[in-house]
Amino acid sequence: MIRAERGLYGGSGPSDQAEVCSNVKCRVDEPSVPGLGADSVLRALVAVSADGLALLDRHGRFTVLNAAALDVLGLPADDLIGHPAPFPLGDADLAGLRDHRRRTVWLTPDGRRRDLEYRLVPLAGGAYAAWFSDVTNVLRQQERLTAITRAASSVADAGSLRGTLDAVANEIVMTANIAAVQILAIDNPSDELRVLGMAGFGDAADFVQRLSACRRLGARVRFMDAIQTREPVVVLNRKPAILADPTWAPLHEIMDYPNWDSFASMPLIVRGRTIGVINAYYVPGDDPGPSSLAFLEAMADHAAIAIDIAAHLARTRSQAQSDERRRLARDLHDSVVQQLFSMRMQAEALRSQVDNADADPARMRSRAQELADLSRTALADLRGLVFELHPLELAELGLVEAVRAHAASLQARTALVVDVQAPEELDFDLAIEIQEDLYRIVQEALHNVVKHARASTVAVRFALADRVLSIDVTDDGCGPEPGPERAAPTRAPRATLGLVSMRERAERWGGQLYAGPHPTGGWTVKVTVPAAAWHNQPVEETTSR
Known part of the structure; x- marks a missing residue:
């Protein structure tokens, strides 16, 4: 363990070491290294442990910590000795044998959130022994994999592009270190942007209009660099810079709403073409590291696929509409147009018979009936085609x-x-x-x-x-x-x-x-x-x- 003085942080002297060894029932009967006693072996094992080890007093305050504990908690020993530990004493494992691992949150001095997994065992005299490790990255990786899976599912089941990309944006925001997200599409750097997905912002319905006003004022829009270079762009401490820049004034109200600090922009690339970006706004104290950027890249792939699918469906829909028009034109030609042509021929034949003084009335009646039958059939077919265009009977x-x-x-x-x-x-x-x-x-x-x-x-x-x-x-x-x-x-x-x-x-x-x-x-x-x-x-x- 680490004392505030003389080798171990906390406690007052060698007698404390023996008490610690007794309390945790540590037994080293035969040191494996000649010349080292049980106390020396214990101190060596504690010192080299990669996990945090600590002793707490009966009030749950730190009294002894090892080097790994100081590294996890991000404070020197003098600041931690006597400080309340983040482990509720009610979580102590009375048996001291069962693997009762629990999780808690520790905020470092710079405001970073760390998720700790810990075990707590009661010792003689009302003290407690604590083991803990930093599982922040593991948990975030699990959250990111879950988000990637759900995003893939939403792309596969997409009912609309905006609904799909709103879902992708929400999955990104659900990770612990991202406060807000925008998914933007753009066909040309000089064109207006389209917001296809957003999460974590308040009322931002006029975001595009306000951003255009900022661009006219000369604001430097860093995500345009991601679009042009096709590489991620990371800007630390971006929020204070934006709020202090008068060229960003039209967007100050919207950008001030989420609790964020740093910024990352990931290009959306599909079929070798950049079609937009995902902008992620990170909570204070959490910077876009390599694992977070890898997560954004995976989500950007899903968003790009969704946009590409939507474009393909739009083309397919247009083709289907064109095919339907051609089919209706063909049906119209094959039925009504042909019948009207036959009606015209029958009408001309009937007129020639009327003009003939020797016309046979029976034959004229027959031609008139044929003309009536043709008109009835043509009317029925025409009504059928009209109904296909718009079924009024509905x-x-x-x-x-x-x-x-x-x-x-x-x-x-x-x-x-x-x-x-x-x-x-x-x-x-x-x-x-x-x-x-x-x-x-x-x-x-x-x-x-x-x-x-x-x-x-x-x-x-x-x-x-x-x-x-x-x-x-x-x-x-x-x-x-x-x-x-x-x-x-x-x-x-x-x-x-x-x-x-x-x-x-x-x-x-x-x-x-x-x-x-x-x-x-x-x-x-x-x-x-x-x-x-x-x-x-x-x-x-x-x-x-």
Whole structure:
């Protein structure tokens, strides 16, 4: 142990050493090194211990400490002897045998937080022996690994980019030494920034506008260096400098809110291109060290992947919309345009017969009937195309009846038997926007059945359980595995444009979509939407406000 004087810090002389050895029942009968007694061996072992060792008096104050204890606590012996220890005496292990490790927090003189793991054993005479070690880095590493795992999960389950990156920012802030975080995207250094995720700040809705004002005043924005150099930027004691700089005045109120001091900016790099930064604001006394920067780099990778996925989905959505327009144009040409052309030919033939004095009335009636039939068919097809563009029946009939109407139209055109099943007691009140997305999911699923499944029947089932609305579309066609009497599979659970569109429609309302083989054969598409979203705005809108 270390005394305040004469070799060990605390106590008054050699007799104390023997008492300590007796109290902890230390037994060294035969010293392994000739010439060294039990007391010398004990002192040597205590001195070389890498963990903190200390004795406390009956009031829980330090009386004896070894060198490692002084290093962990960050104070000299004179400041610690007589100082209350951070270990509650009620945590003492009365048996002295069980591994009762507990944790506590110690603040060093410079304000740094240290997490200590300790054991406390009562000694004779009311004193206590304490063992402790600094586990701050271990705990932070565990927190960072947990945050990285949760961030990866949020990217995989992303319903919206802003929601995903807010989640990533929150995971970073949950680590012990970071007070606030921003995730910013920028396409060009001269462009305006976009805030994609933020945590730890107060009301910072106008952050981008205030930052632009600072840049116009000539403020040096250090995270722009990270974007341009594609390397991390670390600035110690950044907050006092910002608050003292008049060019940062528009942001003083926002930047003063979190309790932070130093700053680090990590570039977001994907496909060899820098697309933004993560800015981390560290609590006072905690500087961005190598392990913390490695953690930020891992989180930056997740954020960059999320942004890249969102951009890919936007391109996919645009492609899907373009494909849908081409399909509608093709359907319009193949049905209504052809029918109108036939109607024109029939009308011209009928006119020529009317102009003929020897016209046969029966033949004229036949041509007129053909013209009427063509117009009726053309009108029905045109209404079907209009309904696909915007199903007006949703507002008038509701989702279930609109699906039944579409099923009847599909059955008439294709001979596919479509059975729409909904309990009579089914009662839900959905916003019209949700109804339209759910209708489009069913419509796309039925379209895929007609196009790929070679099915004879398909069932559309509505159900409401535990305030979750579910709709599943199940056919009896060819699933992913060929049966003994079935042809080779034509479908597989892969991310086609149609499937991406269906999944996006479900996730924008906080729902989920499954598409895959049915246990009894065929194929199932199932969508679920929780009641919490029934009257809300889409996820993309609510998370961006």
